[in-house]
Amino acid sequence: MSRPRCDLLPEDFLHVGVERKKDGVTSNIAEAAMALNLRRVVHFLSPDLQTYNILQIVKRQLFSCKSLNKTLYPQHSKTLSVGPTKAWYHQIPDKGYHNIVKDQPGSTLGTVCLHGDAGEYLNLDDKQRTSSNEQEFLEHLNNCKTAKHIFKFLNSSGSITDTMAAAALLRISQIERDGSSLKDPGALLENEAFKALCFHFEHESLRLSSTGLVTALYAYVQLYVDPKSTLMLRLMSECQMRLNNGQMTITDLCLLGKALLDLEGPGCRTFKQVMVEIQRIKIVDWTSEEIIMVYNLLGATAGEGGNYQQLLNKMNTYTLHLASKLNRKAKNEILNAMVVLKQTQALPLVINLCKHSVRHVPQFSDQELIVVLNALMYFGHSDRFFTDALEQNVPKKTFSLKPEAISKVMQYCSQRRILSLPIFDAVAESFVYNSDNFTTKEIALQIMPFGKLNYLPPNASQLFKKIENLLRGRFSQFQPRILLNLLHSCILLERFPVNFVAKIFSPYFLQQLEAEGKGFDKFVLAQLTQLFMTMKLECRTYEGPSLPLKYRVKSFITPGRSVESLVDEQLYNKVKNALTDLLGARNYFASRVLTPYGYTLDAEIKLDEEGYVFPASQREAVFRRIALCIDDQSRFSLSTQNLLGKEAIKQRQLQLLGYDVVQIPFYEFDKLQNNKEMVEYLHKKIFPYSYRLAW
Numbered sequence: 001m002s003r004p005r006c007d008l009l010p011e012d013f014l015h016v017g018v019e020r021k022k023d024g025v026t027s028n029i030a031e032a033a034m035a036l037n038l039r040r041v042v043h044f045l046s047p048d049l050q051t052y053n054i055l056q057i058v059k060r061q062l063f064s065c066k067s068l069n070k071t072l073y074p075q076h077s078k079t080l081s082v083g084p085t086k087a088w089y090h091q092i093p094d095k096g097y098h099n100i101v102k103d104q105p106g107s108t109l110g111t112v113c114l115h116g117d118a119g120e121y122l123n124l125d126d127k128q129r130t131s132s133n134e135q136e137f138l139e140h141l142n143n144c145k146t147a148k149h150i151f152k153f154l155n156s157s158g159s160i161t162d163t164m165a166a167a168a169l170l171r172i173s174q175i176e177r178d179g180s181s182l183k184d185p186g187a188l189l190e191n192e193a194f195k196a197l198c199f200h201f202e203h204e205s206l207r208l209s210s211t212g213l214v215t216a217l218y219a220y221v222q223l224y225v226d227p228k229s230t231l232m233l234r235l236m237s238e239c240q241m242r243l244n245n246g247q248m249t250i251t252d253l254c255l256l257g258k259a260l261l262d263l264e265g266p267g268c269r270t271f272k273q274v275m276v277e278i279q280r281i282k283i284v285d286w287t288s289e290e291i292i293m294v295y296n297l298l299g300a301t302a303g304e305g306g307n308y309q310q311l312l313n314k315m316n317t318y319t320l321h322l323a324s325k326l327n328r329k330a331k332n333e334i335l336n337a338m339v340v341l342k343q344t345q346a347l348p349l350v351i352n353l354c355k356h357s358v359r360h361v362p363q364f365s366d367q368e369l370i371v372v373l374n375a376l377m378y379f380g381h382s383d384r385f386f387t388d389a390l391e392q393n394v395p396k397k398t399f400s401l402k403p404e405a406i407s408k409v410m411q412y413c414s415q416r417r418i419l420s421l422p423i424f425d426a427v428a429e430s431f432v433y434n435s436d437n438f439t440t441k442e443i444a445l446q447i448m449p450f451g452k453l454n455y456l457p458p459n460a461s462q463l464f465k466k467i468e469n470l471l472r473g474r475f476s477q478f479q480p481r482i483l484l485n486l487l488h489s490c491i492l493l494e495r496f497p498v499n500f501v502a503k504i505f506s507p508y509f510l511q512q513l514e515a516e517g518k519g520f521d522k523f524v525l526a527q528l529t530q531l532f533m534t535m536k537l538e539c540r541t542y543e544g545p546s547l548p549l550k551y552r553v554k555s556f557i558t559p560g561r562s563v564e565s566l567v568d569e570q571l572y573n574k575v576k577n578a579l580t581d582l583l584g585a586r587n588y589f590a591s592r593v594l595t596p597y598g599y600t601l602d603a604e605i606k607l608d609e610e611g612y613v614f615p616a617s618q619r620e621a622v623f624r625r626i627a628l629c630i631d632d633q634s635r636f637s638l639s640t641q642n643l644l645g646k647e648a649i650k651q652r653q654l655q656l657l658g659y660d661v662v663q664i665p666f667y668e669f670d671k672l673q674n675n676k677e678m679v680e681y682l683h684k685k686i687f688p689y690s691y692r693l694a695w
Contacts, residue, residue, distance in 0.1 A: 328364075431447075447467060568632035629647070
């Protein structure tokens, strides 16, 4: 439907019988004002909004004219420039705001009330700015740290284009937002420069460039401007018109989509129209910047990303060939989108992006480092070259990195079983000096990997003294499960938190622990049981409360996470065949034996007092029990011979329980060439002081 046009210009209305009197505004001025506002609203597309808009504008403009010496619309003849179409908002850090405005606790700005003289405070010109001028403006804008500085900068800038004004609004929103509200909405609303911006964007929406239009809309959404205000309705109406006419670029569509997501969510009909328009443009015609913007837009849809999986598949395939050409920020944003959108089938793209991110590690900001590590953990991938880069750079920065970044590095090392001595030593040193400012979660995340990977740093005494001081001073601040994880990590390293275990086994703490989750899961119960066993076996001086029987598990093997690991089938079968040949029959040893103490033995051999082997079924007169620990690669730190903490404590406590523990590690057994060598190896390991007869 074509827009109705008016042949009269605004200047024509301003000269229709205008008379001024000292005591007020005559009816002719009122008529002129009404005519001018009617002239403006006839451009609106939506018929059901016309009456509302007409009444609102007439009401505001008639009652806001305070002085006879002021023009009704100052600088009215100066229109908003079309302005350059460059995607300026890449220059302004995107904070990733995706809150739904309609769900906020009220629109803090309400309906924007505009004074008739607001336009005096800002001059938007219709001259095309050069790219260098606008770039300089945006750089200066990024350096502004407060809204006050931005307004001061705008007032000193002379005339600016609509894209520059919209950029200023967006920067203001990034500075002024504080969670789900604004820091000082009253001061913002009363600022004359802000009112001037609102005035021009409301009344000149038809003349805005598409980039300026959608950027202003998104900025106002971020500032919680009332969606039903005339300002927002006009901007939305004009966006809808240009969307219908296919006048928007990918850049404009993405920013419009983000605004719609915040306003109404992914189910919004207009948002779906935006996505249709995006898919209409061939991916091969997109720039790398536009690809990143679409990834970010889809990432903001959260669970709705599956509705656009076909588009994502095409983007993933196309981006795979662009990975080497992308800059650091682009790679980072795509990796973040991969995680948010759960693109597990796009592992080749993730691997490629991580491979090409290695050279950027020295320049990574804390947040960029966190994003890459999150992606590596989510997709279960580790890269040797990336690890080398971490080893070279993280130790230099441990005293300057944010605790969250250090925690993420340690979390990554823990999950991927990477025992990096330079990183662990540097983290241990910085922890001693900086941990007073850490959150309780950050404390636990930085210490738990030491226990899991079974590593004591050179400053172990200082480290655990610091941990004890933190626990003593901040015990009540720890969430129950975080505290349990921390103490459990300590016992893996033979550091026993005797002074705090009594509180762990108290009925009050156990109730808190149960209430924190949906009851007790088996892993938590296994941790409690192992903690109790450790106090009884390795801390004979402990006289605190016992763990109630109902919280003890009979087996440490639990689904998912476990405090011990099952034997690897392939390695076990090799050992089993050789052990059968050594002992003469399969019935002379048992496999996967659950002990009364919760541990599961990979294999068990029973001996009488003279050293003869009993059948596995023998229960009486057993003098010695040999526990075979068949340790595959998963029981060690990656590419090392350092046993994991949970396997080290198992072997240590089995010895205390009376078992003769024989370790058969993969790095020794895999070197054997044939069955004969395997049998000889087992004989020396299990019966080192006895002569073997041939069967």
